[in-house]
Amino acid sequence: MEKKMTIKDLPLEERPREKMKEQGAGRLSNTELLAIILRTGYREETAIHLAEKVISRAGGLRFLPDYTLEELQKIKGIGLAKAVQIKAALELGRRIAASFRPKTLSLSSPQEVAGFLMEEMRYYRKEYFKIILLDTKNQIISLEDISVGSLNSSIVHPREIFNVPIKKSAAAIILVHNHPSGDPHPSREDLDVTTRLVDAGKILGISVLDHIIVGEKSYFSFKEKGLLD
Numbered sequence: 001m002e003k004k005m006t007i008k009d010l011p012l013e014e015r016p017r018e019k020m021k022e023q024g025a026g027r028l029s030n031t032e033l034l035a036i037i038l039r040t041g042y043r044e045e046t047a048i049h050l051a052e053k054v055i056s057r058a059g060g061l062r063f064l065p066d067y068t069l070e071e072l073q074k075i076k077g078i079g080l081a082k083a084v085q086i087k088a089a090l091e092l093g094r095r096i097a098a099s100f101r102p103k104t105l106s107l108s109s110p111q112e113v114a115g116f117l118m119e120e121m122r123y124y125r126k127e128y129f130k131i132i133l134l135d136t137k138n139q140i141i142s143l144e145d146i147s148v149g150s151l152n153s154s155i156v157h158p159r160e161i162f163n164v165p166i167k168k169s170a171a172a173i174i175l176v177h178n179h180p181s182g183d184p185h186p187s188r189e190d191l192d193v194t195t196r197l198v199d200a201g202k203i204l205g206i207s208v209l210d211h212i213i214v215g216e217k218s219y220f221s222f223k224e225k226g227l228l229d
Contacts, residue, residue, distance in 0.1 A: 016048070030061045037089050042077030050077045054086070065090045066125035094120065107138055110221035113174055113212050117143075121178040121214040129156055129177040133170040134209070141168055156193050158200035165206050173201070175211040184215030191227070198228055 016032040025033070034051035041047045057075055058064040064086075072083035107113050113132070121128060126148055133141040144164050147156060165173050175197065177190075186194075194211045201208040210223040222228050 030055060034086070037085050038082055045077060054078065062123045063125055065094065065123055107132070107134065107140065107174070110210055110212060110219070110224050113176065113210065114214060114219035114221070117176055117212075118214055118217070118219065121176070122182075122216055124178050125180050127177055127180060129175070131161060131165070132174040132176060133165050133168055134172045134174065136171045138172070138209075141170055156197070158197060161197055162200060162204055162206060166204070170206060172207040172209045174209050176214065177211075178214040182216030182218075184213040184218050184220035186213055186220060186222070186227075194222055194227070 016028055016036045019032065020028055020036070028036075031048060031051045034054060035047040038047045038051055038054075041050045045053075054072070054075055055061055055064065058067050067086075069080070069083045069087060072078050072086060073080060078086075107116065116132075117130070121130075128148055129146045131144050131146055133144065135141055142164075146160060161173070161175075164170075175194065179185075190211075190213065194208075197211075198208045208228065210221055210228070212222075213220040
C-alpha cells in the first residue's frame, strides 16, 4: 500500500499548522485552513492539494456549505470521515455566526434586516424563503423557514406564510429570500408573490412591512423602492 502524502512531508515553512502557530489563523489561506481539517492527503497528493481540489470542485469557498456528504465523497481522496469533518466544521462556523444575533432585536430599517441575515443567506446555492415575525414594537418574535426552491405562488402560499404568525400573535412580518445568482433585483414572480402576500396580510390584520431580497453583499428592499403600496 502506498503511503499517503501528509502535511509533514512539506517543508516546515509550508506546513499550515506550523504557520498558524507562528503567524495566527488569519494569515492562512482558505486552502491551508481546509488542509488542517483534512489532516492527510491521498496517495501522491498532500492535504493542501486535496483541499485545493475540494474548493475548486465546489466552485469556490462560498458554495462549499451547500455540498452534501454524498457530493463530497465523489471527490477522489474524500471518504466519509473527511466529508463528515468538512461538514462539521462548516456547520460549526454557521452556528457561531448565528450566535452573534441578539435575542432581542428591534428592526427599524431595511438595512438592519439585510444585515441580520446577509452573512448567512448570501452563500445559499438555492433560494430560501424566510419570514421574520415581529411584535407591536418591531422586536423579533422568531425567524421562520418557509420553503426552499424557486419562489412561486404555489410554494409561497398565503396559508403557509400566515399560519405561524397567527399562532404566535405576530403584529407584522418581514419577507426575506435570497437570489443565488447574487443579483437581488426582483423577478416578475417576486413582484407577484409579494403583492399577493401584502393583500392577504391586510385581510388578516398582519402587516407585511417589507420584502428583502438578499444578493451578494447587496440587497433589494420593496419598502425602500415603494413597491408595497
